[in-house]
Amino acid sequence: MDLNSISLGAIQEKTVAILGYGNQGRAQALNLRDSHVKVIVGAREGIGFQLAIKDRFLPVSFETAILKADVVMYLFPDQIIPEIYLETKKFFKPNTIIGFAHGFSYHFGGIEILESCQYFLAGSKGAGAVLRDAFERGGGLPGVYALNKENPELENLIKSYSKAIGLTGHILLKTSFQEETECDLFGEQTVLCGGLMQLMEAAFETLVENGLNPEMAFLECCYEAKTIIELWMSYGPHGLTEKISATAFYGGLTRGHRLINETIKLEMKKIFKEIRDGSFAKEWIQEVENGQPSLIKERTRLRNSKLEETYQTLARDCFIPKK
Ligand SMILES: NC(=O)c1ccc[n+]([C@@H]2O[C@H](COP(=O)([O-])OP(=O)(O)OC[C@H]3O[C@@H](n4cnc5c(N)ncnc54)[C@H](OP(=O)(O)O)[C@@H]3O)[C@@H](O)[C@H]2O)c1
Numbered sequence: 001m002d003l004n005s006i007s008l009g010a011i012q013e014k015t016v017a018i019l020g021y022g023n024q025g026r027a028q029a030l031n032l033r034d035s036h037v038k039v040i041v042g043a044r045e046g047i048g049f050q051l052a053i054k055d056r057f058l059p060v061s062f063e064t065a066i067l068k069a070d071v072v073m074y075l076f077p078d079q080i081i082p083e084i085y086l087e088t089k090k091f092f093k094p095n096t097i098i099g100f101a102h103g104f105s106y107h108f109g110g111i112e113i114l115e116s117c118q119y120f121l122a123g124s125k126g127a128g129a130v131l132r133d134a135f136e137r138g139g140g141l142p143g144v145y146a147l148n149k150e151n152p153e154l155e156n157l158i159k160s161y162s163k164a165i166g167l168t169g170h171i172l173l174k175t176s177f178q179e180e181t182e183c184d185l186f187g188e189q190t191v192l193c194g195g196l197m198q199l200m201e202a203a204f205e206t207l208v209e210n211g212l213n214p215e216m217a218f219l220e221c222c223y224e225a226k227t228i229i230e231l232w233m234s235y236g237p238h239g240l241t242e243k244i245s246a247t248a249f250y251g252g253l254t255r256g257h258r259l260i261n262e263t264i265k266l267e268m269k270k271i272f273k274e275i276r277d278g279s280f281a282k283e284w285i286q287e288v289e290n291g292q293p294s295l296i297k298e299r300t301r302l303r304n305s306k307l308e309e310t311y312q313t314l315a316r317d318c319f320i321p322k323k
Helices: 023-034 047-054 062-068 081-091 128-136 152-165 177-192 195-209 214-243 246-259 262-276 279-289 293-303 306-317
Strands: 015-019 038-042 071-074 097-100 118-124 143-147 172-174
Touching (some): 023 128, 118 152, 143 152, 262 279, 293 306
Parallel strands (some): 143 172
C-alpha cells in the first residue's frame, strides 16, 4: 500500500469522539488534533478527564460526545468496553461509525453489532505513548486496520483516520477483527508479556541462586535483552550473527534449542487453540468478574521480588530510563 496516497481529507470532514483518555485515547486525540481533525473527548470525571483539560480539550460526557460525532472510538480497557458500549449504544445515530484499537470485544461477542452502524479497528503496533512520541517526531508506528463489512468509502475513511493518528509511519496492514485479535493475544501471551518476561526472570533467578551478583545478573539477562532486540530489528536474524561474538553465537546455537524446543512449540499450539476457541477470553472475563485476583497477586509478588529490587537500584543509580 502506498502510504503517501492516503489523504487526510476524508477524516477531516468528520467529527471524531474519543471515548476514554488513557494510553490510546490521549495519543489518538492529540494526533488527530495535530492532523486538523475535529475531536471531542468523552471521559468520566477522573484522571483522564483532568489530563484532557491539561491538554486543552474540553471533555464532555460519553452521551454528549457520541451525539455530536460521526466516528466514535471506544478506547477503554478491553474488559470494560462491553459494559460502556451497552450503556451508550442508545446514543448512536444511523450510520454512526464505531471504532476500536483492538478487536477483543468485537470478535468475542462482547458487544451487540447493530445493522445501522459500521465498525472498524485501527490499532498501533506499540503503546499510546510511543505512538504519540513517534508522531511528534514527524513519523508514526506500524498499524493495522479492519472493517466489519467491505465498503470502499468506509475503507478510505479508516485509512484516513489511521494516517491522522500516526499509523502510517512505516506500514499499514489490512487485517480482520479475528486475525488482529488472535495475533495480538498470541504475541502478548507467548512473547511480549509471557515468554520474554518469564524467560528474563527465570534466567536472573538462576544466576542469583548460583551466588552471582543480582546487578550483574540483571544487566546480562534483562538489560541486554533490549539491546539484542534492537540489533535484531536493525540487522535481521542473519545480520545479527555478524554483530555478536562467535562465542555468543555458538552458545546460543547449541543451548537455545534446549530451551525452545518441540515441547514449547506444542504448548504454543495449545495456547493458540485456547485463543481461537474462546476459552482464554472466557477465562479472562471470569477473572475480571472475580475482581482480577490473579493480577493483584502477581503485582504484589513482583513488587516484592529481588528482580524489582535490583531494577529499582539500577534505575535510580544508573542509566535505565524510568517511565
Ligand atoms: N496500551 C496501549 O497503548 C494500547 C496499544 C494498542 C492497543 N490498545 C487498545 O486500546 C484500547 C484502550 O487501551 P488503553 O491501554 O489505552 O486503556 P487505558 O489506558 O487503561 O484506558 C483508560 C481510560 O479508560 C477509562 N476508564 C476505565 N474504566 C472506566 C469505567 N469503568 N468507566 C469509564 N471510563 C473508564 C479511564 O478513565 P480514568 O482516567 O478516569 O481512570 C481512562 O480514560 C484497548 O482496546 C487496548 O487493547 C492499547
